[in-house]
Amino acid sequence: MEVNRVVYDPQQVSVEQMENWLKQAQTYRDTLEADGDEER
DSSP: OOOOOOOOOTTTOOHHHHHHHHHHTTOOOOOOOOOTTSOO
């Protein structure tokens, strides 16, 4: 399984908006929550 990590500015775009863009492009699979160790 391929996993792509995305770093984003939550003041510029929401996770939901990114998911919608990927769905429109028919490339969306799933969103995984980050482990507690990682910065957000």
